[in-house]
Amino acid sequence: MPADQHDDPFEERFAAALHETGGGFDTDRASLAARGVVRGRRKRFVRRAAVAGGAASVVLACVGGALVLRPGGTATEAVPSSATASAKPKPSITARLATDEEMIETLENLLPKGDFSEERGTGTEPTDDRKVPAPSAGLVFDDGHGAAAIGVSVGRVQPGGTTARQAARCPDRVAIPYDACKTSRLADGSVVTVLQGYEYYDRRADTKFWSAELVTPTGQHITVSEWNAAAEKGKPVTRTDPPLSPAQLTRLAAAEEWRLIANALPEPLPEPELPGSDLHARTHLLALLPKGLKVTGKSSDDGDYAYAVVDDGKGRSMVQVNVQPDMLDSAGDLFGSNSETLPDGTRIAVKQGPGDRGHQVMWTVDTMRADGKRVVISAFNAGTQNEAATRETPALTIAQMRKMALDALWWSGS
Template structure:
């Protein structure tokens, strides 16, 4: 994710995908990173106003777990009889489906899972007054081989839009390590992506997280998650792997019952329809960054995001891999005071420059991040960071990034970004 990956502490996108944005400024105070986050998030909203700013390791799978910002647990009840979540037929002439309750969400999830024992069920139905609060269900499921948390959540996405594509896109391993990712198309033209990964990207605890994310041609988005523990966090591993296979995950996400839930979600009148967009693979941005690299650096990996404001390279000068990532954003003048404080520099042409050396934010052992942030007088912002590792999730591979602060400054101030 473009502007959200680059240079801040995370302010918002805690759906499972954490960001690679960080603080800037040589002498910024402790709150400066949050201000940088706000400026970066604002740059994203300029391009896509209806979506909340997201900080992410990949711009990958948009999974909303039960702890996510869009999910508010209100508990289950004792009524667990299996029932279709589509509810009773609406009266003739009615304009909306019958309500979907938390009870029906939970009982439907239990009915769709293989035989086993269920406990600690909780969920939320469709709230017509809060269309942005996602319905969900979660249970602790035991098939006889150990307890495992299983959850399902769903929402609407604009068919062909950014969110729809991101929901079924494999994560970028530079930002989100995983074991496998398989995307397939179903007979009804729905697309589903199954990812076998981990709750903690740095693997500090071996809690596995396997997910299936499905998007239909009509914009139904269903996300299923399962763990090899009774809770997504702070619970001991109870089995070697989650209970459902990739095929079972795919089938659960594709169950017709969930389509009725999405149909029952009222459309938010405050949201504008997002038109289908053509994919931008960041080629132009990547070529510019590559052309500005010092001699002796070999590009061994690269990636980008769909809105062409972000790209990254992994380079190697023979002394170890180094991640280099950059954001190029227009119209950022109104956050200049937040992004550039004491210790920043003003060039003769009015360009603001801030530089900083800081620890990497993602927890990789010994990882450091060097950043240069620049803002032209017309609001054109270029911010670039380099790390002493090929990924923030892995330990340092070298003592310092492959680019010095001076070299990062030269790249950020290059007039070529105007192209």
């Protein structure tokens, strides 16, 4: 189900890539296509029983001893039994285990003066299967100017890994419209990205979404999110802007308390290679565009999703592609009775319908080879999915899109 259709205000901010939706471009097309660009960018407001880094016991490894839980939820170093070791000075606290209630209390203590309600929290206490949940906290905060949802999530990532790199840059503005975004480096080397955007890409509601995502040099990962409503979705706007300014969001994300909690989490597992990361969608898309089109914009990354904004002299038109391996389990949903099957087993479905803004149309050619590899080409009669139509029809014809989607370049493995 598309993220924008969830009723729970604490659902995942961004799902994984388009191939995880299975439904292609049939519903909430702007959100679905955007996920191909911003895979994993925004965190869950309050993560549920997700597991951070795999199994871990209550006792966590530490140089010179073991981190053990003390009254009050603080992890300190247990001194070895030898007389020589016991004479060493006690080190400072470097990690902190937290209960559900302590996660909520920590968030409340770090916020400005105001009223709190609808508190939710998940601490670092191991579950029955000895796994450590991903710690988080969320609540509704009212500083006297309107109720607002605020949440924080704490984790660990591989320093220099994909998640860390994504956190250190602003999203593509063509796919994700926003008012402001800034990435800064703090004095300790941490990188924080503050985004001031909207809950809905197409601005169907005035709900604003602001966030600060921070990654330290050692991989501590803290995300703070806030809205100008009492919930991410389903509640009316209560104020013009969320309550915390960008500077306050940065300070909240950089608070030492979250880093101590992050240190009590297991080491992050090595990041697996993303499906399709060996693909070059942008390179192939640009190479396959029909002659006579002027490219006025393009996505910044190669991978399994790409877009280009083209102009044939009649106005801007966005063209996008998503390449998805192993989609055979979704073939029945994607290719109905009106689809075509070629002699080599490749299936083709063509869809022409409305886009997500006024008078916008979206044309799609969806293809899947017999081995399950899917190539989807879509074109709009606007420069982005989030603006009104700039022309009557897309700059590409269905025949041109079909030729692009079936080109052997997608199957070359290069």
